[in-house]
Amino acid sequence: MARARTRTPVPGNAPEGSGDPARLSLDQLLEHDALGPADLMPTRYRGPRSVTGDGWVEFATRLERGEELALIRSLTATNRRVLDVGGGIGEMARTVAARTGSCTAIEPHPQLVEAIRDEATRGVVDVRPGTAEDIPFPDDSFDAVYSAWVLQYVEDIERAVAEMVRVCDPGDPESKIVLFAAGAGNELMRLVNEVCVPIAEEPYDHHGYLLTQAARALAARGFGDFSLHRAESSIRFDGEEPAERAATAAAVLTGFWYERHPRAEEIRSALASALTGHFALRPHAIGDQSAVLVARPGA
Numbered sequence: 001m002a003r004a005r006t007r008t009p010v011p012g013n014a015p016e017g018s019g020d021p022a023r024l025s026l027d028q029l030l031e032h033d034a035l036g037p038a039d040l041m042p043t044r045y046r047g048p049r050s051v052t053g054d055g056w057v058e059f060a061t062r063l064e065r066g067e068e069l070a071l072i073r074s075l076t077a078t079n080r081r082v083l084d085v086g087g088g089i090g091e092m093a094r095t096v097a098a099r100t101g102s103c104t105a106i107e108p109h110p111q112l113v114e115a116i117r118d119e120a121t122r123g124v125v126d127v128r129p130g131t132a133e134d135i136p137f138p139d140d141s142f143d144a145v146y147s148a149w150v151l152q153y154v155e156d157i158e159r160a161v162a163e164m165v166r167v168c169d170p171g172d173p174e175s176k177i178v179l180f181a182a183g184a185g186n187e188l189m190r191l192v193n194e195v196c197v198p199i200a201e202e203p204y205d206h207h208g209y210l211l212t213q214a215a216r217a218l219a220a221r222g223f224g225d226f227s228l229h230r231a232e233s234s235i236r237f238d239g240e241e242p243a244e245r246a247a248t249a250a251a252v253l254t255g256f257w258y259e260r261h262p263r264a265e266e267i268r269s270a271l272a273s274a275l276t277g278h279f280a281l282r283p284h285a286i287g288d289q290s291a292v293l294v295a296r297p298g299a
């Protein structure tokens, strides 16, 4: 259910880019425009989305996420013990490890654990099976914990955040927890909400809600010194005629978002038609803009 709310701009905050944006209190963060439409903010969690290994691999291999990778590299540049929660195929963990020398990842999906364990990451990324809600490491094992595009898959946001806090050493001067989710204006989320959600008969999918719930849980556990960044990413579809490109994109997105849904075929067809219009304006890419929450120990 949507809840109407007015939102005031936060003076002096500049979340764009990978610089060092202003520090935010919990109250300032909760009001921030970068978290998406305030008037559509849900009052409760819609529940976890499902994701398959194949669906994510097909999607991930088309992603162009240079700004996201640059941002996580710069945010963890001074860290030495870094954990990636829900590592996928390990692209971010490899990026972190290239700078810090190593990175640990947990990932629940066996096919993706194997993907991270490929030759390219062996010895550099240490990957273990595990979920955000039950992180298989002792307290204070890491000085940075990050999780990218995972909150929408967890059963319990508060429990996942509590686990990230538990394994993140608050006594380390570089201690931080970093969460990536869809930011305001995200083109893929607009497609989900305008095209797919009505057919799937699901609640509106609002990633700003995920980040506000995570921020409340972080602040309650002593990680209440926030900053907010934005990063531009996109998924690309190259080299085909426009109609064929729309059909390919619709199949990839349906496979990622709704592979096992009983109305998947209807969703794919509606996406193909919406994407024909989208590609007329932006021929080869669909934006996947992120909002990135950084929480450090503090007020």
Ligand SMILES: C[S@@+](CC[C@H](N)C(=O)[O-])C[C@H]1O[C@@H](n2cnc3c(N)ncnc32)[C@H](O)[C@@H]1O
Pocket (backbone or CB within 6 Å): 051, 056, 060, 085, 086, 087, 088, 089, 090, 091, 092, 106, 107, 108, 109, 112, 130, 131, 132, 133, 147, 148, 149, 150, 153, 154, 155
């Ligand atoms: C959209 S992918 C993102 C992968 C990676 N973080 C990235 O940004 O490239 C979501 C990932 O979260 C994983 N995942 C699903 N449920 C999870 C959970 N409860 N705890 C941790 N990871 C989970 C999936 O298997 C998948 O690898």
